[in-house]
Amino acid sequence: MIAFTCPERHQQPAADTVRRGASMGGHTRNGEGRLIRNRYLLRELLGQGGMGAVWLAQDQLLRRDVAVKEVIFSCGPTEEQRKIRFDRSLREARSSARLRHPAIIEVYDAFERDGRLWIVMRYFPGRSLAAILLDLGSLAPERVAHIGVVVLDALTAAHSLGVVHRDVKPANILIAETGEIVLTDFGVAFVDGETTLTLHGEVLGTCLYMAPEQLCGELAAPSADLWALGATLYEAVQGHPPCVGPDASLPASAPLTPIINGLMRKDPEQRLTAHLAGQMLAEIARRPEDPREGAV
Known part of the structure; x- marks a missing residue:
């Protein structure tokens, strides 16, 4: 049984922020x-967030499409806050660049120009799991299990190098039309051995998917990523986050219930290990999808 105090629900994203056709919300396209x-020719504004934008660009030297993340730091009211945000974004590039895994977006380059940080990475023309769920409501357990296997494998690779993602959620999982799945946005990742980059009173992550110990301000460990993965799988089969709706519990007979409940145990020491969760998810993922299957 999932037992924790839920924060107030945040609105779901209205659209992808890293794919073609995303709403720009009035962001200027003058950079095209x-x-x-x-070297990098900006061709199309793919999306924007509170700290910048993501562009589809062409690498003129290697003649390939790339995604270029333009990180803007003018929003910080103090120089200290701007520096922390710059250093955090640079750490995102560094932490992602040290990871070599097919389900983690590869970083090619990073540099500063005009007071902004530019991060060049693989262009992945996919939709976020969050956007897919907005369209479909929920997914079959077998498909969700497959997504879980891929994301868990990516997290295991990151954890082996001392990198904790800290913001696993549907919006940070991209799925291509080919079925390829990647985990994105290591912008709030914690790298073992490095100084924590936070502002006073700041909690990094997305509350709906944060482990109880993260919400209490404790340093995130790999087990916090496992909690967030459990919350993500829950939303994928139920159609809403675990603390939204009249009943947060899963049906006892649902195939993913033991895995999700195991990943979302309040005590980090009692959560399913990544190895065991991966085995359980892979077993369900191998089953053929039942077209009559409901949300769970």
């Missing part, structure tokens, strides 16, 4: 056609 660092 610019050549950055005499």
